Amino acid sequence: MKMNKSLNLTENRDAKLIEDILCLKRQRKTIILAHNYQLGEVQDIADFVGDSLELSQKAAKTDADVIVFCGVHFMAETASILCPDKVVLLPDIHAGCPMADMITAEGLRERKRELPGAIVVCYINSSAEVKAESDVCCTSANAVKVIESLDAEEILFVPDQYLGHYISTKTDKRISPWPGFCPTHIRIQPEHVTRLKQEYPQAKVVVHPECRPDVIVLANEVLSTGGLCRYANRTEVKEMIVGTEIGIIHRLRKENPGKKFIPASEQAICPRMKLITLENILWSLEEMAPEVKIPEKIRLKAKAAVDKMLEIGRG
Numbered sequence: 001m002k003m004n005k006s007l008n009l010t011e012n013r014d015a016k017l018i019e020d021i022l023c024l025k026r027q028r029k030t031i032i033l034a035h036n037y038q039l040g041e042v043q044d045i046a047d048f049v050g051d052s053l054e055l056s057q058k059a060a061k062t063d064a065d066v067i068v069f070c071g072v073h074f075m076a077e078t079a080s081i082l083c084p085d086k087v088v089l090l091p092d093i094h095a096g097c098p099m100a101d102m103i104t105a106e107g108l109r110e111r112k113r114e115l116p117g118a119i120v121v122c123y124i125n126s127s128a129e130v131k132a133e134s135d136v137c138c139t140s141a142n143a144v145k146v147i148e149s150l151d152a153e154e155i156l157f158v159p160d161q162y163l164g165h166y167i168s169t170k171t172d173k174r175i176s177p178w179p180g181f182c183p184t185h186i187r188i189q190p191e192h193v194t195r196l197k198q199e200y201p202q203a204k205v206v207v208h209p210e211c212r213p214d215v216i217v218l219a220n221e222v223l224s225t226g227g228l229c230r231y232a233n234r235t236e237v238k239e240m241i242v243g244t245e246i247g248i249i250h251r252l253r254k255e256n257p258g259k260k261f262i263p264a265s266e267q268a269i270c271p272r273m274k275l276i277t278l279e280n281i282l283w284s285l286e287e288m289a290p291e292v293k294i295p296e297k298i299r300l301k302a303k304a305a306v307d308k309m310l311e312i313g314r315g
C-alpha cells in the first residue's frame with residue numbers, strides 16, 4: 001500500500017516535470033536530442049534519440065533556436081561546432097566522456113611531431129581542441145569508411161585504442177592508435193559473453209567497437225549504437241546479447257516488444273551519461289544554462305574535420 005502511494009507520487013512528479021519541459025521547449029523553439037545511452041525517461045521526452053553520427057547530422061540540419069543535448073560534453077560540443085548561432089545546452093556540465101579526456105591537444109601535437117607523415121583521424125569522442133588538431137573525424141558508425149576514403153597509408157588514430165584495433169582488422173592501412181579506452185566498455189569481459197552464449201544459444205551477439213578485441217572476436221556483429229538498434233529491428237533477430245552500455249536496452253525493448261535483449265554485462269554503465277535527468281533538463285531550459293560554446297578559431301578548424309566526416313556519411 002505504502003509502495004503504491006510513493007509510486008504515484010513519483011509518477012505525478014515526473015508528469016509535472018515533463019509538462020513543464022514541453023511547455024518551455026515550445027516557448028524557446030527547442031529541439032531535445034538524446035543519445036541511446038540516456039536514462040529511459042530522458043529518451044522518452046526527446047525529439048530524437050540516436051548515435052553520435054545521427055545526433056550530429058540532426059544538429060546540423062535543425063531549424064530550432066536552442067538544442068538541449070542529453071548526452072556527454074563532446075556531443076554538445078559537436079553540435080555547437082556545427083551550429084554556432086544556436087544555443088547548445090548540456091543540462092549537467094560535468095557530463096564528460098572519460099575517454100575523450102585521455103588526450104589533450106598538446107599531447108596530440110607532440111605525437112604528430114613523432115609521426116610527421118601520418119594523417120590524423122579522431123574519434124568523435126574527443127574535445128573540440130583535439131578535433132581542431134585532426135585531419136578528419138569519425139564515429140563508430142563510419143570509422144572504417146572514413147579511413148578507407150583517405151589517400152594515405154599511415155594513420156594516427158585517437159583516442160580509442162580498441163576502435164583503432166578494430167579498424168586495423170578491416171583495412172590494410174597502418175594504424176597507430178592512441179592508448180585511450182572507454183572505462184565502461186572494458187567492463188564487458190569475454191567470459192560474460194561466453195557464459196551468455198551457452199545460456200542463450202539462439203541469441204545474436206552484437207557488440208560496440210569500443211569493446212576489447214577478445215570480446216569483439218566473439219560477436220556476430222560489431223556496430224555503432226544506431227547500427228545495433230537497426231539490427232535488432234530485423235525480423236530474424238529474436239534474442240540478442242548486447243555488448244554495450246545498458247541504457248540502450250530501454251530503446252531496444254521499446255521498439256521490439258516480444259524480443260529478448262540480454263546485457264552482456266550489467267556493469268556496463270556510463271555514469272556520466274546518467275547525469276542528465278528530467279530535473280536538470282527543466283532547470284537548464286529555465287536558466288538557459290549551462291551553454292556549450294567553442295572559441296571561433298578552434299571551432300573553424302574542428303568544423304573542417306567534422307564536415308569531412310559528414311560528407312562521407314554512414315559506413
Ligand code: 13P
Nearest residue numbers: 051052053139140224225
Ligand atoms: P555511438 O556513436 O555508437 O552512439 O557511440 C558513442 C559512445 O560514446 C559509445 O560509448
Ligand code: SF4
Nearest residue numbers: 097098099182184270
Ligand atoms: Fe565515453 Fe564510454 Fe561513456 Fe561512451 S560509454 S560516453 S565512450 S565513457
